[in-house]
Amino acid sequence: MTMRRCVCLSVLLIVCAGCASRGESTRLTASDLTHMATAMAQSLARSEALANRGPDSEPWYITVNKVQNLSSDVMTESEQWMVIAKLRAELPLLALREQKNITFVLPAERVAKLRNHPDYVEYDERFGAERQVTHEMTATFRSLTRAQAKERTEVYYAEFEMLDLRTATPVWSDRFEFKRSAKGHVWD
Amino acid sequence: MSIGVTVRVWVAMVLAAVMMGCQSSRSVPLARLNRGQFSEVRVALQKQLRDKREGNYLLDRERLAIVTMADGYPHVAQSTFEEIYDFLRTQGINRDKTVASVVIHEGVKTWKGEPFEQAMAFIYYSFQQASLGYWDNARAAANNSLFNLRDFSGDSGRKMNVEDVAREALKRERQSGDSDAGEEFINSGYAVRESNFTLGYIMAGIANQQLGRDEEANDHFAVAAEIEPTIRPLLRELRDGRYNTVLIVSYGMGPVKTAYGEDEARVGFFPRSPSDDRPLVVRISGDDRRHHYPIITDLNVMARDHIWNSLENVRLAKSSLGTLFTVGGSMAAFAGAAGGNDTAVYAGLGALVAGLAMKASASADTRYLEVLPQRIYLVPIRIEQENTTVELQVRNEDGSRLVLAGLKPPPPGVGAQLRYVRLLHDVREAPSWAVSGRIYYANPSTGPTTEPATPYILGGNCVRPPSEAVLSEYKAAGVLDDYTLGDLMELYRAEGITWEAIWPVGKHVLEGGRSLVAPLEGTTGFARLFGQVHRGYRPRSEVVRKVLEGIQRE
Numbered sequence: 252m253t254m255r256r257c258v259c260l261s262v263l264l265i266v267c268a269g270c271a272s273r274g275e276s277t278r279l280t281a282s283d284l285t286h287m288a289t290a291m292a293q294s295l296a297r298s299e300a301l302a303n304r305g306p307d308s309e310p311w312y313i314t315v316n317k318v319q320n321l322s323s324d325v326m327t328e329s330e331q332w333m334v335i336a337k338l339r340a341e342l343p344l345l346a347l348r349e350q351k352n353i354t355f356v357l358p359a360e361r362v363a364k365l366r367n368h369p370d371y372v373e374y375d376e377r378f379g380a381e382r383q384v385t386h387e388m389t390a391t392f393r394s395l396t397r398a399q400a401k402e403r404t405e406v407y408y409a410e411f412e413m414l415d416l417r418t419a420t421p422v423w424s425d426r427f428e429f430k431r432s433a434k435g436h437v438w439d
Numbered sequence: 440m441s442i443g444v445t446v447r448v449w450v451a452m453v454l455a456a457v458m459m460g461c462q463s464s465r466s467v468p469l470a471r472l473n474r475g476q477f478s479e480v481r482v483a484l485q486k487q488l489r490d491k492r493e494g495n496y497l498l499d500r501e502r503l504a505i506v507t508m509a510d511g512y513p514h515v516a517q518s519t520f521e522e523i524y525d526f527l528r529t530q531g532i533n534r535d536k537t538v539a540s541v542v543i544h545e546g547v548k549t550w551k552g553e554p555f556e557q558a559m560a561f562i563y564y565s566f567q568q569a570s571l572g573y574w575d576n577a578r579a580a581a582n583n584s585l586f587n588l589r590d591f592s593g594d595s596g597r598k599m600n601v602e603d604v605a606r607e608a609l610k611r612e613r614q615s616g617d618s619d620a621g622e623e624f625i626n627s628g629y630a631v632r633e634s635n636f637t638l639g640y641i642m643a644g645i646a647n648q649q650l651g652r653d654e655e656a657n658d659h660f661a662v663a664a665e666i667e668p669t670i671r672p673l674l675r676e677l678r679d680g681r682y683n684t685v686l687i688v689s690y691g692m693g694p695v696k697t698a699y700g701e702d703e704a705r706v707g708f709f710p711r712s713p714s715d716d717r718p719l720v721v722r723i724s725g726d727d728r729r730h731h732y733p734i735i736t737d738l739n740v741m742a743r744d745h746i747w748n749s750l751e752n753v754r755l756a757k758s759s760l761g762t763l764f765t766v767g768g769s770m771a772a773f774a775g776a777a778g779g780n781d782t783a784v785y786a787g788l789g790a791l792v793a794g795l796a797m798k799a800s801a802s803a804d805t806r807y808l809e810v811l812p813q814r815i816y817l818v819p820i821r822i823e824q825e826n827t828t829v830e831l832q833v834r835n836e837d838g839s840r841l842v843l844a845g846l847k848p849p850p851p852g853v854g855a856q857l858r859y860v861r862l863l864h865d866v867r868e869a870p871s872w873a874v875s876g877r878i879y880y881a882n883p884s885t886g887p888t889t890e891p892a893t894p895y896i897l898g899g900n901c902v903r904p905p906s907e908a909v910l911s912e913y914k915a916a917g918v919l920d921d922y923t924l925g926d927l928m929e930l931y932r933a934e935g936i937t938w939e940a941i942w943p944v945g946k947h948v949l950e951g952g953r954s955l956v957a958p959l960e961g962t963t964g965f966a967r968l969f970g971q972v973h974r975g976y977r978p979r980s981e982v983v984r985k986v987l988e989g990i991q992r993e
Binding site for chain 2 (some may be wrong): 274275276278279319320321322323324325326327328348398399403433434435436438439
């Protein structure tokens, strides 16, 4: 009987071998980026820099550059632009323009890229020419990695800053932190 | 239930289960790869991709990504690399299969590759991101290639291969008389140490330098210098930062993974291209000097070192277990039959069937990333002028000679550009396209040639995607005078020709395909595609045939 049990166990073991394990990852997720963009948009909207402004304030033209990724995770170009797009989407752009005289404009890099796209049609040669950028918003991602044989933890730290380009002084900054852990051998 | 029925059920179950674990390894046409016919290999591999439920999901993609890079299409490889990276960054995929892989077959595991193959996959992603100018992501990918490793050599400092580790485990079992001692040694007898992957440190250093993080860059260069003192002159060159172009040059075929030993239960990596220390000889147009660059990474050496390997020693135990089961099962069945004992026969036959199945599948898992090169060079150069030509050759290896035409300085505001180049291998003499140093076709990377530009599909020399600017050139050359951009696009559409770099990208029109997507200049794929004259285009559609006839009549 013992032998029969052994055989049954062997067969079960073989069958179970076909089952897949999902694994875990410490990568950034779309949900992390969305939460972060929402939090940062709220922070900017509540900031002192914006609170003191009105429709007659001198105009601000803010360019939002692509994220600089200094973290240990690869963020594709589309993910990096997604953070920016999400941040802008969370801001009441029309209200900011009308009530605070703030306009968000595309960064030069993005304008050039649009122009170079094979499907781009030049409707207006002055497209992007009147950007007169006064402020620049940057976002930098960093991370700290703790990797052991059977576990890896990543602490991500995203820092947002808006710089007055005329005075080179920051008018707003905030940061967003989150942690990701995964169990299992890194190489398994 | 009769013995016959029971045995048949067991056999069916065991075979079905074993089949679940079987992962057929699709072959890669390596001879074509050696001859630089990357587009044929690339397109073939694109059609072979299996989904995530299959154990070869990652292997398929890594093969494709590396060949796509060799073909000069880093932009096309983007989605493939994203899948690879996401999979590699997922930990514990094989967590529940460790026991099964020991008892049954290593092949039941989802293929993730040996640690050295994983490091190479990360570094190729770094090359790909850098080729597209994304140095921040190139940095992240390079950092990921520098994961910690298991080192069994302790304080001895001696280089151990995987068999040395297995012998040490067996020795401990014998000495202690405890059968678990070997397993314990395997599970915990190692020290976790930092990587010695020189190429990873150098790529991380270059990427940091491009991001203006000189301090971190120099830290990485310093580690590389410590690991490999012979490359110090190269590291000085990098640290000086006068380069604006980095060529990653690979050559030869990486080591083959082969089963060997009794029952072929052991596996090892064996060289296909022998190791040596021949440098890469580099000459840049306008400079008569020949520069020599050392090998940065030798895959033969990495694959031999136990720190870059995984569960080799476990396979030895697996083979023994398979043998024991077979012999034990046979004996029990025979004894039971002789004694008229049905229970013993059941048990014996069951063990026999299971043992045979294990034995049959116990042949070690020989899946490996066969498209890896044997060695990698890194060449930092400064390109000052448009249409610069760079000549590369492994010393005394005529067949490896490659002349890259059409290189240019990086665009303003971009520090450095990176190109991945795969040299031909196993060819006595370099083919004419590899050494022509010419660009015969107007293409998106280097623009028009000295000849007036007319579309290749209409008997001309231009394979640039349709645009207003390109159409103006055609009109200046006296063709398609009354055409609008829309009309020109329609001609291509009639032929089924596309110009979007959206995966999957097929073969280029010059090579009989239907794509105008061009490889990057400064790659082997670019040299093969534009460095030779291809046969004339044969229209497939009536509309293009008529336009062509009209042009020929004029």
